[in-house]
Amino acid sequence: MGKPTVGILHPGSMGAAVAACAATNATAVLWCEAERSPESAARAAQFGLTPVTTLSELLNRSDIVISLCPPAAAEDLARDIAGHRFDGLYVEANAINPERAQRITALLEPDATVVDGGVVGSPPVRGKTPTLYLSGPAAATERIETLFASTAVQSAVLGTEVGKASALKLAYASFQKTSRVLVALAVGMARGHGVDQELIEVASRRTGSYLSEPEYVAKTAARAWRWGPELEEAADALAAAGLPPEMLRAAASTLARWHDVKDDSELTLTDALDRLAQP
Incomplete structure (x- = not known):
């Protein structure tokens, strides 16, 4: 061949x-x-x-x-x-x-x-x-x-079973992408009370925590248009397995607040958090 x-x-x-x-x-x-x-x-x-x-x-x-x-x-x-x-x-x-x-x-x-x-x-x-x-x-x-x-x-x-590759992809994405959404929410909440730097300082003591990488929030916002539908797919996979899908659906609806900044590489952390705080 x-x-x-x-x-x-x-x-x-x-x-x-x-x-x-x-x-x-x-x-x-x-x-x-x-x-x-x-x-x-x-x-x-x-x-x-x-x-x-x-x-x-x-x-x-x-x-x-x-x-x-x-x-x-x-x-x-x-x-x-x-x-x-x-x-x-x-x-x-x-x-x-x-x-x-x-x-x-x-x-x-x-x-x-x-x-x-x-x-x-x-x-x-x-x-x-x-x-x-x-x-x-x-x-x-x-x-x-x-x-x-x-x-x-x-x-x-x-x-040889169709579905295994998709399941692995979504299982990984469900953790990794939802974790990034949680970082944005945690930093947004802390910022609302003027303690965002302190939060990041606390997080930086724990190596390997996504929370110690708040600069990634802007990248998350720029990719939200892709990530949201992916998390909806993952939520469907959870539901099909008899597992609760609500957490991933909530993450997807959070990401929807960023749909208008599709692939915006100029976005800053401040911009992304400002947009997140405006329904």
Whole structure:
């Protein structure tokens, strides 16, 4: 089997960087320009991805398609792909709950082979090495491991059951992202009473506490548009497991207060806390 052609759906900051890593072991990495923003086009060009004009061209030419998009769009996108009778390997790499991953698999099979994926870590740029967890048919997960061999994306197979990779991704995100929201609330409360510096001083005595990194609050605010829907997915996964989902739903609704500062890298801690205090 020669090098595959890969298609990336919606090359955002994670998707474009992951796709660029896939290019190491692929003939080409394609993306579809239709209805995408100038920012997407600039990002795709920066990472050396090959533009095509229609989704059907991308699907006809690709052996492997990787779906990395906002979680809410994952199922509609899969339905579009199913409508084109795509018959290659589909990597469902979105932060979605395991039941949704299984529904997407049912939509795309038997034409396509589906691998469940979950990326843990930052986009693979500037020395970062995220892990792409995989679950699904053994021959298919092996092809994805080969695709990312010797790149900044490390792959790890969790077994043959679709849903495992999604579950691991959401279990990790539920802790890590909700913890960041709790930091913002704690610092916001302390600031309201003029004791925020003292709070940070208390926290800094405990190494490894997210509370000792209040500067991350601004990054949390800029990513809230992505993190909120992800925590809603995690809340659904908790509910499906018979566990109480309310804490994650509350974290998601807290993040919603920051939706208007999407990807704002200029945001300061003060700005972020001010916005949080205004419903």
